[in-house]
Amino acid sequence: MTQFFATYKDELIQTLIVLAILLLLRFIVQTLVRKIGRKSNINDARINLINRYVTVTLLFVVLLIEAFIFGAEPDELSLVFSSVFAVIGIALFAIWSILSNITSGVIMFFSFPYKVGDKIEIHDKDYPIKAIIEDIGAFQLHLRQDNGDLVTYPNNLILQRAVTLVKKDAIDDDSEAL
Structure with missing residues (x-):
């Protein structure tokens, strides 16, 4: 176990910094969404829904950054992402109306x-x-x-x-x- 920490010391420090930035960014964005929502008289359920979307998006961004921190090459990641997006694209094509309604819900939050x-x-x-x-x-x-x-x-x-x-x-x- 000590060997692990010694080997990946720099990566673990960078991970802690990225997580701290993620938490701060998430707090800032969620605070802004709440202010916009309350100013526009939007109910709390919709505000919480948008905040969940923000959290999931930030989580994906952090996972991508972490992959680079731990040494993943862009070519390797592009192969993985293209495969994953192909599978997701086929699945989403089958349920495009659900995705369309979710996207419309986000648009309606800000401009309805x-x-x-x-x-x-x-x-x-x-x-x-x-x-x-x-x-x-x-x-x-x-x-x-x-x-x-x-x-x-x-x-x-x-x-x-x-x-x-x-x-x-x-x-x-x-x-x-x-």
């Missing part, structure tokens, strides 16, 4: 102009929807229609459709009509 509690109208020629946003998840929106029905609407479709925010006056008029 509507929030939980807003009444929106989705202009879909086949199935127009007018409902209140109950939840914005990683994969879909949960929308409550006036008749009480719960509709789950995929995140990737909400970014592809025209959406109108129904004014508060229109909501009051709808409730008075009932």
